[in-house]
Amino acid sequence: MASTIYDIAKKAGVSIATVSRVFNESNNVSEATRKRVLEVAEAVGYHPQAFAQGLASKRNNTVMAVVPIISNYFFMEVLGGIQDKLTEMKYELTIFNVTSGEHLFEEVERVLKRRWADGYLFISVHLSEEQWKRLQRLNVPITLVDEHFEGFDSVSVDNIQGAYRATKCLISQGYKKIAMLSALETSKPIRDRLTGYKKALKEYMIPFCNEYIVSGDSVYRDGFTERGGYEAMIKMLSMEEPPEACFCASDIQALGALKAMEDVAKYIPIIGYDDIELAEYIGLSTIRQPMKDMGYFATQNLLERLKNNSKAISQTIYSPELILRSSTK
């Protein structure tokens, strides 16, 4: 059986309070005592248990990342930034994977109530205004990434702006029939990007044409998949009047679109969204989201709030950057 604080206290001839102080680096311990305790602890392989510490102290030096999907590029990059900051500050990371179905809200609420972590990072979790308000009542430190709600700190990228720039780039190359390769419109990023796309068309007085908003049929991951992009591009290219150029709602869909174009040997310029690592290799023009920075900054923000919960709520919005490569040439 593993030893507890009592065993150490007894063997070192001190009280458990003293042992606790040694491990919590309180400076109210004499050097001799500290040394003795540490020696005993080392000998039997003792270290305070996380759960007991957590319960007694009501803190646990853990941040929980709540995410709808774990193994994708966007999340991986964001996570990289989160981890950098967390390691720097000696916090631990717990990942909670919500299943994004109809019980999303209940799942999220439940995990907050369990008080697993000191603070929470919500990555690409999209809830209704009403639902965010309910979470607010739980009074738990939360920072939003890739989402926006006035009651919580948030870090996001201006999706409208990004789509606008992408579309405008295509327009400025002289194209008029510009399609948008879309996904499920229940997805918030999609709605925003659609808005930006329309805004650009309007500005250049190009009539909006609903047929040019095309999605694939697969709904897995809301359509943000290579397959979704493939399906949509096949549809586009077989239209009576195919578009001359295409703005894709994500790089991963653009990848599928690229494949589709190869398969039917018809090519139109396309531009993606995200700037995943792959984009550079295949020469995909895209809109860059500073994913890693967002993760890092959001974490920093959350940790500051853990220190001082009364600080003002801040909304950070990054500007997306247009990256031109060969796919728009």
Add this chain to the structure above:
Amino acid sequence: MASTIYDIAKKAGVSIATVSRVFNESNNVSEATRKRVLEVAEAVGYHPQAFAQGLASKRNNTVMAVVPIISNYFFMEVLGGIQDKLTEMKYELTIFNVTSGEHLFEEVERVLKRRWADGYLFISVHLSEEQWKRLQRLNVPITLVDEHFEGFDSVSVDNIQGAYRATKCLISQGYKKIAMLSALETSKPIRDRLTGYKKALKEYMIPFCNEYIVSGDSVYRDGFTERGGYEAMIKMLSMEEPPEACFCASDIQALGALKAMEDVAKYIPIIGYDDIELAEYIGLSTIRQPMKDMGYFATQNLLERLKNNSKAISQTIYSPELILRSSTK
């Protein structure tokens, strides 16, 4: 202040034991009582706290993944498999990022002693025989991924075999001067892949030539980076007698190598290792590791051990698969 089990018990007119039973889905509760408790809990937004449950029950339905690096392809894929299984079994995932420096062992030992999780998955954590033995004494359920030690369950891929196949593939195409684009030899996968490379050469009676083992100069991530690959390939191509073909220790290095070849406009066939998603897009021949399967299987294995710690220790070794694409044509 959030309510506790006492508040619920009082409001529902039952004991805390009963409230506890309701939330633990014990069936020894009358339907009427259960309903009443649930109603009260719902009204005040109560849910048992993870840490209190964990301390009292000595279980916490959490698995911890111990990883040296978080945002890379290999890990992302493995993690995807882990998460699938964990979600299926309603376990939570905690990620612990060891910093891979000189205190690696101490860090790892400490986290095990803290008893954060019910079980641990070590991904690409390479320790000495001696160190693994010390961890064994902690008597904690551990499953190794991408590593092998007889005292723990493990899931890995035969690196020697993989490198052997890659090299043999190049030899069979008629090349004799075959280089290996390597990385830090302190890395265990590198040592194994080197062994496989040599084995193939020997089998075909091609003399081993130490100059043909080339690494980049950057040591970040043990050299498993695009940059490391770039640097190494530049070196190779500027040799007096450049190799005719090259086996790269990882796809990510192969990527850098590809860039280097473009930059100096000299091309030789190369083959990578891993089969990251990117590989398909750029036509990189490679050795596939079933990363997602490994994660899934390792997790399943660990969860079984949590149920029954006396089951026999198993070593699972996957065979790597040769994937031929355009980079070797």
Add this chain to the structure above:
DNA sequence: CTGAAAGCGCTTACAG
């Protein structure tokens, strides 16, 4: 089916 009570392994005022 239900409750009283001990216990999980710590932290933290409080007192000295």
Add this chain to the structure above:
DNA sequence: CTGAAAGCGCTTACAG
């Protein structure tokens, strides 16, 4: 600098 003691919020035999 140190200790005694209460408390963190649960679970789980045990008894009925």
